[in-house]
Amino acid sequence: MPVSSSEPRIRVLPPEAVDRIAAGEVVERPSSVVKELVENSLDAGARSVIIRLEDGGRRRIQVGDDGHGMSPAEIRLALERHATSKIRSIDDLARLRSLGFRGEALPSIAAVSRMEIVSREPSADFAWRVRVEGGRVVADQAAAGPPGTTVTVDDLFFNTPARRKYLRRPATELDRIVDLVHGLALASPGTRFRLEHGSRLLFSTSGSGDVLDAAAAVLGADTAAGLLVGADQRGEPGAPFRRLEVWAGLPSAARAGRQFQFFIVNGRAVRSDRLRAALERPYRRLLPLHRYPVAVVRLEVDPAAVDVNVHPSKQEIRLDREREVADALQALVHRLLARADLAPRVTLSPRAPALGAAGVREAAQVTPLVDGLPGRPQGQGPRQGPAAGGAEAAGPGLVREQAAPYHEAPGEAHGRxxxxxxxxxxxxxxxxxxxxxxxxxxxxxxxxxxxxxxxxxxxxxxxxxxxxxxxxxxxxxxxxxxxxxxxxxxxxxxxxxxxxxxxxxxxxxxxxxxxxxxxxxxxxxxxxxxxxxxxxxxxxxxxxxxxxxxxxxxxxxxxxxxxxxxxxxxxxxxxxxxxxxxxxxxxxxxxxxxxxxxxxxxxxxxxxxxxx
Ligand SMILES: Nc1ncnc2c1ncn2[C@@H]1O[C@H](COP(=O)(O)OP(=O)(O)O)[C@@H](O)[C@H]1O
Ligand SMILES: [Mg+2]
CATH class of the missing domain: 3.30.1540.20 (MutL, C-terminal domain, dimerisation subdomain)
Structure with missing residues (x-):
């Protein structure tokens, strides 16, 4: 490109361009929008969060909460880049209790969508509505609405076709959102969640505050009933963490993927390869290849010991003394598994064919064991046929069920x-x-x-x-x-x-x-x-x-x-x-x-x- 001597080669980008570039880091796909909006709702003290999606989030993502809301002036400020109510200086990061702190989400989302914020503080007489399209404010006016905040994001990436092209099928984007909301709900069991896609309710929690209730909503009641529960409390100063809690699924509840493993550090659902490895290790000897345990792991550490400012999505963290935490996690899971009764309980499904019916091996005879040699069953020579293994024992009509749950209680005598x-x-x-x-x-x-x-x-x-x-x-x-x-x-x-x-x-x-x-x-x-x-x-x-x-x-x-x-x-x-x-x-x-x-x-x- 020819450059005239009067025009400098290096120029500062116009703000819209800066916004769209920055948006790329925070807003990768519909699930990132859901994550940022729900985290804002949780930071606002919401007791209830309702998420409504259309077309896997591509057409519409709406997150409504009953939190503390914003004044009209705050809404406008919230749309400015690096505007946040959550920290005042970089030192506050060491004491962080909120999920957000970067002040980037709302302006980033606004830059790449048509966004509307309707918010009302509980003491206000009416709500306020601000509409932004591709970063430009197109409406700023009083509106009707309940206390709390509802953010609606339509036509994500309408003005960034490259990004839009990158999106997966709606079903895939939806799966990511569901996984994400599962983690958020487990991290905040005291908040009621509702996730709707079109007219379908996909997921909801009661907000009872009990992790087991949220786990039942995520994993299903049967799997949740079999969770092995344990905790490791470290009160002493200088300990690598304050509290580690585990809800570990039985081996019989393991899945083909890892989407039901949740790691929550100081209330934030995060990813951690090291913690994942520590969780899975004790299961290795109990699971066939390519089966992964389900689990919820909650960790409380001194906020100064985590760095959440590793990536704009805040899903990766750096944890001081992660190795010690991982060792403690592995030991805890190991203990839970070692003490649990892991024998699968079987049920005969109602539609089980009767013995002798087609498809079932001929009824075998019971050989009584006498002290001495057991007689071979009458008339039964050494039969060929597949060597029956345990897997076949759960053959037609037999449905596996979870074992009795085991709750760790200190001082209790255990004997399986x-x-x-x-x-x-x-x-x-x-x-x-x-x-x-x-x-x-x-x-x-x-x-x-x-x-x-x-x-x-x-x-x-x-x-x-x-x-x-x-x-x-x-x-x-x-x-x-x-x-x-x-x-x-x-x-x-x-x-x-x-x-x-x-x-x-x-x-x-x-x-x-x-x-x-x-x-x-x-x-x-x-x-x-x-x-x-x-x-x-x-x-x-x-x-x-x-x-x-x-x-x-x-x-x-x-x-x-x-x-x-x-x-x-x-x-x-x-x-x-x-x-x-x-x-x-x-x-x-x-x-x-x-x-x-x-x-x-x-x-x-x-x-x-x-x-x-
Ligand atoms: N649902 C909400 N309820 C109340 N306040 C909100 C909500 N969403 C955003 N805000 C306000 O807008 C500010 C900017 O939000 P955001 O861009 O996500 O940055 P951050 O969460 O990092 O502060 C927040 O600090 C908060 O004060
Ligand atoms: Mg935020």
Whole structure:
């Protein structure tokens, strides 16, 4: 572009251009508008917030509240860039209790939409209405309206086609808004929320102030009823946080995505990779791949210890001592899961086909367990067919339900029910142990149970501590590749704790002298190789990571474990249950399939029409 000498090369942009450029940072999509407007309502002390959308927010976003409202002069001021009632100087950020502070949202939204603000202070006789189109005020007048503020944003990005093009399908934008409002509602359980799309009510909360009520609205009553609840309070000065509260979903309530994980720091819903990892870790051994726990995590810290001024959207934060917070979160979730009864309760769905009906495997016979050898059911040879696993146990007609909720109460004695207390009645299909428990009928997948026991023994912390070792009459020589040899060198000193006694045997081989007995069978080379791989390249392997890694590669446990369709004697069955009790996580196999299903007596009674 030719530049004449009289015109300077560098020029200050006109204010409209500045506004639109800045708007791009704050207002990325409809959900950002909803976020900013609802945060303003919450900052104004709203007890009720109503959000109305049209066309996924592209045509209209309206947020109405019953907060403290604005005077006409305040409305005009609020539309100025960097005008805020929330901080007066940068020092106030260290004491921030409000959600907003940048004074940017309203002018930014006004720059890229047709916006109307109607607001009335409770003491005022009438409301005031200001209309702005693309940043220009087109109306400024008295209006009718209740106390509080209603902001309506029409035709978002009508004057920035590039942005408009970037929007996703209305359904996708709507999903984002719903996820966002879920987080806001959980962060402010004392405020009533209502989210409408066209004429449809998508979501609402009662505003009772109880997080569990809001959680029930977000997660559904069933999932919320099973939440494991715990808290970690740190009153002492110098503590990394003041209070950490967790509502953690049962493994059976896990979802295929992470949209039901909420992290709330000082009342602000935020994203944090580190906290997310801390939450998910204790679940790793309980969930199959690509399933994610649902949870609400609320953290209270000294406002001076969070920096919310990282990004204009204020969803990312910097937290002092985040690592300590994450460790505390992981420990708390771990404790909650370790103490909870995680056995899925099953229900027979009303439409369940009767046994023997089409689509259901032929009715299996119950083999009574006698002390000694259980007789194979009459006329039943070793049948082929898929080895039945726990997942199949929840086959046609069986619907999983959540387990009994567990609430952490300090000082309370905890005992999850013991497997060994179950009264074993028999074996079905040479695969499932049938037993009576305090709640009703219990079904144990013996293969999954075996896998769990063997897996924990291989981890070196099986029932009764490290596994017993067996000296090999003929030591085993194992050739290793360079990487495996390196790992062996790094971890040789810790192998005995897993039951392996080895020594160097040339540059590329080790000699194995003793192996662990995994469920009474000696382990072999595959187990040692899996273990070395899982121990990995770090000098100090993280136990949770080791467990998750081993579970993933371990078919080792499956190889050694007693297979399904093995007859068990009564003694063997009881022994298995005792071993399960010694496991840290007796409720699933290493791959996350259940070991135990419970059908409560009430469920049986319902189906036998004893109760209606
Ligand atoms: N719903 C509302 N109720 C009362 N006051 C509001 C509302 N929305 C905005 N305001 C006022 O307008 C000001 C500017 O809002 P905004 O641009 O979002 O900046 P910030 O929230 O960062 O202060 C706020 O500081 C507040 O005083
Ligand atoms: Mg704001």
């Amino acid at each position: 029910p013991r497997f060994a207390d179950l009264r074993i009645l028999g074996q079905v299909d040479l695969t499932y142990l049938v037993a009576e428990g305090p709640e009703g009928l219990c079904i144990i997948d013996q293969h999954a149970a075996h896998e769990r026991v063997v897996f924990e023994q291989l981890l070196g912390r099986g029932p009764g501590g490290p596994p017993p070792r067996q000296a090999l009459a003929v030591p085993l020589t194992l050739e290793l590749d360079a990487a495996a040899m390196e790992r062996w060198r790094r971890h040789r000193h810790r192998l005995p704790q897993f039951g392996f006694v080895t020594e160097e045997f040339g540059p590329r081989a080790v000699m194995v002298r003793e192996v662990p007995l995994l469920y009474r069978r000696p382990a072999g080379a595959p187990e040692l190789l899996d273990l070395l791989d899982a121990l990995g390249d770090a000098a100090e392997p993280d136990p949770e990571a080791l467990e998750a890694d081993l579970a993933q590669r371990t078919t080792a446990a499956c190889r050694t474990a007693v297979k399904a369709r093995d007859p068990l004697t009564a003694d063997e069955a009881r022994h298995l249950l005792r071993l399960l009790d010694g496991c840290r996580n007796p409720y699933t196999c290493p791959h996350g399939r259940p070991t135990l299903l419970v059908m409560r007596l009430g469920e049986l009674e319902r189906h036998f029409k004893r109760i209606m």
